[in-house]
Amino acid sequence: MNNIPEVxxxxxxxxxxxxxxxxxxxxxxxxxxxYQEKYGDIYExxxxxxxxxxxxxxxxxxxxxxxxxxxxxxxxxxxxxxETLLAKYFDGPVMFVAAAEETGxxxxxxxxxxxxxxxxxxxxxxxxxxxxxxxxxxxxxxSECADMIHEFEPIARAVVGLNNLKIISFGPxxxxxLACNAPIKQLYNVGxxxxxxxxxxxxxxxxxxxxxxxxxxIVKEMEEELGTGNQKPEILPKLAQYELTLLDWVEEHxxxxxxxxxxxxxxxxxxxxxxxxxxxxxxxxxxxxIPVSCEVDIYGALSEFIGTCVSQDAVxxxxxxxxxxxxxxxxxxxxxxxxxHKDTFMGFHCGNTCSSKLxxxxxxYQMIMARTLPEEVTQGTLEGDIIPGDxxxxxxxxxxxAKLEAYVANGxxxxxxxxxxxxxxxxxIPEMGRFYRHVLVEKxxxxxxxxxFGHHGKALFEVFKYLGVTNIGFNQPxxxxxxxxxxxx
Numbered sequence: 001m002n003n004i005p006e007v008x009x010x011x012x013x014x015x016x017x018x019x020x021x022x023x024x025x026x027x028x029x030x031x032x033x034x035y036q037e038k039y040g041d042i043y044e045x046x047x048x049x050x051x052x053x054x055x056x057x058x059x060x061x062x063x064x065x066x067x068x069x070x071x072x073x074x075x076x077x078x079x080x081x082x083e084t085l086l087a088k089y090f091d092g093p094v095m096f097v098a099a100a101e102e103t104g105x106x107x108x109x110x111x112x113x114x115x116x117x118x119x120x121x122x123x124x125x126x127x128x129x130x131x132x133x134x135x136x137x138x139x140x141x142x143s144e145c146a147d148m149i150h151e152f153e154p155i156a157r158a159v160v161g162l163n164n165l166k167i168i169s170f171g172p173x174x175x176x177x178l179a180c181n182a183p184i185k186q187l188y189n190v191g192x193x194x195x196x197x198x199x200x201x202x203x204x205x206x207x208x209x210x211x212x213x214x215x216x217x218i219v220k221e222m223e224e225e226l227g228t229g230n231q232k233p234e235i236l237p238k239l240a241q242y243e244l245t246l247l248d249w250v251e252e253h254x255x256x257x258x259x260x261x262x263x264x265x266x267x268x269x270x271x272x273x274x275x276x277x278x279x280x281x282x283x284x285x286x287x288x289x290i291p292v293s294c295e296v297d298i299y300g301a302l303s304e305f306i307g308t309c310v311s312q313d314a315v316x317x318x319x320x321x322x323x324x325x326x327x328x329x330x331x332x333x334x335x336x337x338x339x340x341h342k343d344t345f346m347g348f349h350c351g352n353t354c355s356s357k358l359x360x361x362x363x364x365y366q367m368i369m370a371r372t373l374p375e376e377v378t379q380g381t382l383e384g385d386i387i388p389g390d391x392x393x394x395x396x397x398x399x400x401x402a403k404l405e406a407y408v409a410n411g412x413x414x415x416x417x418x419x420x421x422x423x424x425x426x427x428x429i430p431e432m433g434r435f436y437r438h439v440l441v442e443k444x445x446x447x448x449x450x451x452x453f454g455h456h457g458k459a460l461f462e463v464f465k466y467l468g469v470t471n472i473g474f475n476q477p478x479x480x481x482x483x484x485x486x487x488x489x
Contacts (some may be wrong), residue, residue: 003289010067024075038197040093069156076112152219170197171265259407287354386425388415407473438482439473
């Protein structure tokens with residue numbers, strides 16, 4: 001993954017002046033030692049903060065060390081003003097954690113009261129409208145706080161990434177494709193820049209890459225990746241030309257931003273003008289950490305980028321597409337896996353999932369498009385069944401009236417052959433039927449969902465909270481009713 005940040009976390013301890021500073025310092029040292037033994041390097045800010053002068057000194061130390069994420073550690077009760085101003089002035093995501101008391105044999109001089117101090121810290125953060133991540137239970141031993149910081153890392157990585165992200169889009173969404181509407185105000189609210197271009201600009205850039213001397217090298221890479229699945233070798237030079245076009249565009253247009261995601265156009269005129277479909281190229285870029293969404297789905301690309309930052313792995317974007325036929329469920333899923341029929345569905349897209357996330361892959365033509373177009377201009381999809389294993393289905397979306405909403409659900413891809421086409425898998429999410437009705441349908445989400453490989457729901461939920469999303473849907477367990485769910489049903 002070469003398009004996501006490597007986050008450097010700094011830990012700064014704070015101390016209220018009526019408590020011994022040595023208590024915060026010794027607890028900070030124990031925390032750093034515990035983290036380094038478990039997880040590796042982390043920066044220990046040498047200044048323990050008792051007042052605003054200390055706070056300014058610590059800020060300079062954190063900046064000089066290159067820290068882009070901060071842990072404010074309440075080794076004792078903590079000074080309300082300096083600790084919250086530290087979070088305000090630090091340029092990056094901030095986490096607050098507090099020290100638990102260490103032993104019943106030292107509850108006089110060695111009692112820190114950080115359990116109490118966390119309450120005042122949270123109150124002061126709210127007073128100043130400062131964002132901070134506070135874990136589910138933010139008080140712990142050195143070892144427990146080290147674990148909390150480790151869980152903060154993917155959240156910080158996503159926030160830092162968004163603050164340095166540009167989404168590059170090509171073309172308006174296709175006709176009758178309003179589902180992927182994209183009010184851009186919320187992009188700016190979460191720190192993302194966007195550059196919207198015409199597909200004609202892209203077509204001109206593509207034509208300017210004709211005969212690019214790098215094309216044969218890219219073709220060779222594609223041949224090695226596809227292996228025996230290279231069923232359309234004649235289309236590879238054009239796909240290589242398109243890949244170089246996108247990569248050069250990214251380098252020339254990222255501007256002040258470090259990271260890029262792309263929302264691309266792929267129909268209806270793309271095939272007839274370019275002479276292929278871009279699915280395989282999209283899969284290759286996504287596989288190296290540059291998410292490319294289909295059908296100019298700007299919030300799909302945004303969601304994919306967040307998933308890439310959190311998982312540090314390739315993601316994909318799929319249609320929440322079709323039901324599993326009853327006969328397939330009866331013969332291949334029922335009694336073998338602990339899912340009802342309504343817990344299952346098929347996630348599909350034409351061919352944008354990278355080869356490392358497919359059980360097998362073949363370069364083919366796009367069957368749906370070929371129903372109305374000549375087959376030869378629809379070549380370029382990467383087809384195969386998605387690898388079985390844990391997944392997280394999620395999406396961050398601006399509604400039509402520009403309100404930020406999200407959903408997240410852990411599930412899995414079942415090791416069951418799909419017997420279908422495209423990049424596709426049989427997905428199972430507990431209580432999917434109810435989630436589908438009372439979150440996806442009820443909240444008017446589009447049919448595209450981002451997929452991260454592995455269970456990353458906990459981190460994604462916290463990322464969405466940090467971004468200020470108050471309406472986060474999830475697959476509620478049986479017995480926990482949705483607000484609109486009929487209790488008599």
